[in-house]
Amino acid sequence: MADNFDVSEEFIVEFFFDNSMEDRRLELFNEIYGEGSSTTNRRVICRDREAGFEITQKKDPELLQCFHLCKQQQAYSESEKSECRDMCKQYIKEKQRRGSGCDTRLGEKEREGGENPYVFGEKHFSTVMKSEHGEIQMLQKFNHTLLKGIENFRLSVLVANPRAFFLPGHWDAETVIFVAQGKGTISMVRSERRESLNVRCGDILRIPSGTTVYLINRDNNEKLVIVKLLQPVSTPGVVETFFGVGKESFFKAFSGELLEAAFKTESSRVQKMFEGSGESIMEASEEQIRALSDHEEAGIWPFSESKGTVNLFEQKLVKSNEYGELREVSPKGHRQLEDIDIGLAFINITKGGMENPFFNSKSINIGVVREGEGYFEMACPHLSSDSSSGGTPISYRKVNAHLKRGSVHIVPPGHPLITVASKDQNLELLVFQINARGNKRFPLAGKKNIWKQIEKEAKELAFGLPSREVDDVVGKEDEDWFMKGPSQIPQEKQAGGAYIRMKTE
Numbered sequence: 001m002a003d004n005f006d007v008s009e010e011f012i013v014e015f016f017f018d019n020s021m022e023d024r025r026l027e028l029f030n031e032i033y034g035e036g037s038s039t040t041n042r043r044v045i046c047r048d049r050e051a052g053f054e055i056t057q058k059k060d061p062e063l064l065q066c067f068h069l070c071k072q073q074q075a076y077s078e079s080e081k082s083e084c085r086d087m088c089k090q091y092i093k094e095k096q097r098r099g100s101g102c103d104t105r106l107g108e109k110e111r112e113g114g115e116n117p118y119v120f121g122e123k124h125f126s127t128v129m130k131s132e133h134g135e136i137q138m139l140q141k142f143n144h145t146l147l148k149g150i151e152n153f154r155l156s157v158l159v160a161n162p163r164a165f166f167l168p169g170h171w172d173a174e175t176v177i178f179v180a181q182g183k184g185t186i187s188m189v190r191s192e193r194r195e196s197l198n199v200r201c202g203d204i205l206r207i208p209s210g211t212t213v214y215l216i217n218r219d220n221n222e223k224l225v226i227v228k229l230l231q232p233v234s235t236p237g238v239v240e241t242f243f244g245v246g247k248e249s250f251f252k253a254f255s256g257e258l259l260e261a262a263f264k265t266e267s268s269r270v271q272k273m274f275e276g277s278g279e280s281i282m283e284a285s286e287e288q289i290r291a292l293s294d295h296e297e298a299g300i301w302p303f304s305e306s307k308g309t310v311n312l313f314e315q316k317l318v319k320s321n322e323y324g325e326l327r328e329v330s331p332k333g334h335r336q337l338e339d340i341d342i343g344l345a346f347i348n349i350t351k352g353g354m355e356n357p358f359f360n361s362k363s364i365n366i367g368v369v370r371e372g373e374g375y376f377e378m379a380c381p382h383l384s385s386d387s388s389s390g391g392t393p394i395s396y397r398k399v400n401a402h403l404k405r406g407s408v409h410i411v412p413p414g415h416p417l418i419t420v421a422s423k424d425q426n427l428e429l430l431v432f433q434i435n436a437r438g439n440k441r442f443p444l445a446g447k448k449n450i451w452k453q454i455e456k457e458a459k460e461l462a463f464g465l466p467s468r469e470v471d472d473v474v475g476k477e478d479e480d481w482f483m484k485g486p487s488q489i490p491q492e493k494q495a496g497g498a499y500i501r502m503k504t505e
């Protein structure tokens, strides 16, 4: 807790756990997250004591303190207490208006400079699990106001060294995985059956929440890298993993007599057995690898009738020319992605090339650099300095970032963007498209740009020029989608940083 923050723990507990405080809490959450913010989500948060602490820290502590003081005034009647709270809120609003607060409207600092909520690098990942044989890293929550649309998604990266075996475990999230590098065998266990799949680079797999999963890197030399997009089903933005076997087996939480009754075995023996070898990632022998990977090749979808192979790299090209390629797997026609409405795209921009300026009609895209280097620029009205001053014309701030292996960037719908590969390396991007169904990419330049659809008179009115002159500009570039990049590449400005552990070895 912040040092200058002396709201007592009892108060916080009462505030977040007492049902009679529900209305107050919702008021507070509305103030923090904006009017009409999802009531259901907030209620879930209310029950979570840790989240409560997080909120009290995130929130200007003065507001809570002020509420606390109002509550303590014995002499106040209920209505006076309520007035007192209103005064607190008034005070905080005033303070925030002056730009020092954190609220749904962005503070001066957020609008004016350094901050870029759309780009994540290595420092934004934290280690979930790690040993000499591999690790799992999780990207921080998308908890910025501008990322509300994806606040219930998490991104994680698993790196398995050659012959590494990851213990069986299940987690409370719907998951889409993409094999970014290497070869592995993933086993998915349900009570009625097990499916083991040999996966390789480019494979996409949907893992339903609660499936017990274990995996190996079946290669002797190359690392296996898996990028996961998780959609928690219980607590928004929080993924919990459950290991039955291992040092921290969940069986440890049960009493001895229950374990004895369940397994008809002495509880100490049960406990000991589920402790396993004590490691969560270990190395398998070559014979074990051979036995574990003796399965059908690649991309058979689990738990479904459609046994089609889904390898993103093998999809037919959606766009392609000498400057780049775009392939995609859409939720339409892929049953496993349909209900979660997620699509995946793979974009390979040739060195020296760039992608058409465009915007997505409705999907929120999460881009992960698989390989190479480059940068992107995006126009964002939210971060513009005029965004909250009301009455002034709309303006857009340039959001830009250097992109390199492992960096993550978010592109909200409607936001025009341009992605550029470096001069000496192709830029390979994996894109998770959230809300993908029915999404359209609208090109703003190039062969099929939207301006070409506008009739002569509208063009003349809008541009204030003869339409011929407009056509001269918007009709010049004849490449479809990918095109030659700029002759000058700017200095690295806001390095997204890289998830360096994704190194090829």
Ligand SMILES: [Cu+2]
Residues within 6 Å of the ligand: 146, 379, 380, 381, 382, 383, 412, 415
């Ligand atoms: Cu924006």
